[in-house]
Amino acid sequence: MAKQVYLNGELVPQAEAKVSVFDHGLLYGDGVFEGLRAYRGKVFRLTQHIDRLYDSAKGIWLEIPLTREAMADAVDATVAANGLSDCYIRLIVTRGAGSLGLDPRKCSNPQVIIIADSIALYPAEFYEKGLEIITSSVIRNHPAALSPRIKSLNYLNNILAKIEGIQAGCIEALMLNHKGEVAECTGDNLFLVKKGGLSTPSLEAGILDGITRDFVLEIAAEQGVPAVERPLTKHDVYIADECFLTGTAAEIIPVVKVDSRVIGDGKPGPITRRLEKRFREETGK
Known part of the structure; x- marks a missing residue:
């Protein structure tokens, strides 16, 4: 049909x-x-x-x-x-x-x-083993030029970063903002785990106000996992215990290597898995 x-x-x-x-x-x-x-x-x-x-x-x-x-x-x-x-x-x-x-x-x-x-943003194996990503040289649109909180039909900024990731052998890429801070990936918000707590860039970093991102913050609070929205640098990413991405199409997907730096022990971490489990319970997936 x-x-x-x-x-x-x-x-x-x-x-x-x-x-x-x-x-x-x-x-x-x-x-x-x-x-x-x-x-x-x-x-x-x-x-x-x-x-x-x-x-x-x-x-x-x-x-x-x-x-x-x-x-x-x-x-x-x-x-x-x-x-x-x-x-x-x-x-x-x-x-x-x-x-x-x-x-x-x-x-x-x-x-x-x-x-x-139907859609499959990433192959199933990456949800099990985790993604490897790079940092793109393409910066996120300056929020004073075009607010990233507007989901406009013009996604060329993200596409250029995506192309750079693909050319480097990765299917996703991290984007920095005009200050050199971590913003988001080409189609996903980013979370870090360090010493049992979550960190994610705030809206002031020039990111999309992600709906799955908001849900993750809600379920983290529900499960007693401390979470903070704050400026993050590439160094924060490199030394994180865990890293994962969120988005409607991506859902929740772990990241295990960024710019050739292994995140944590190179495997999806326990807090990422807890949040994934809670997400599946909520959606019935």
Whole structure:
């Protein structure tokens, strides 16, 4: 059965899901998106994702032509129409078709697109054995130029860092901010474990306000694991006892080597495993 894509109020076959070549989402990356997950037929933290989508849209002066409640219903309907229980969902809102210029006032009819499909961001073996990553020379966008808290359709900054990682034989790369501090990876937030406590960069480091990141902070508190949001350097990463990444697509994945430095004993650590277990319990995975 052909995949059904939600497009502006209708579910249409994948081959018929089309937007104009004059859409500013295509021409300029002018739009916003969310990545969501459904587990056992229920979308994980749907309200938080919808809220972040609308915050991103407000940040770029884009009015979404649906209420939040209607958007949530459309996400659920798309998952159901594709007969999926566990899946990844991409929710996109573009500026709409306009002229060959930057003026958003000359665009009309923002496009609302919802895709439900399977995804495997990293091979299963890396969840068991851990990732090896490098630090990219590509710095994270300066937050005064483009707030990383806006999930815009322009991900070229992250893609350039991803390319550098791939060329170095790694499938993920760490990005620093304009101060030389640790920000995040190309598609994930980062956590360190040192002496039984968690550390992660704060939002002021120029990172995405990750929803899985927030969940990890919640379950750490629930389990009595101390956690702090603070500036981190590469040195902090190198000397960590454990390191792991979080994200909707990635979920929770351990990192065992960074820039050829072995993290801890080179194996996923006990706190990482505890948090992974609690995550699976919550999602039913």
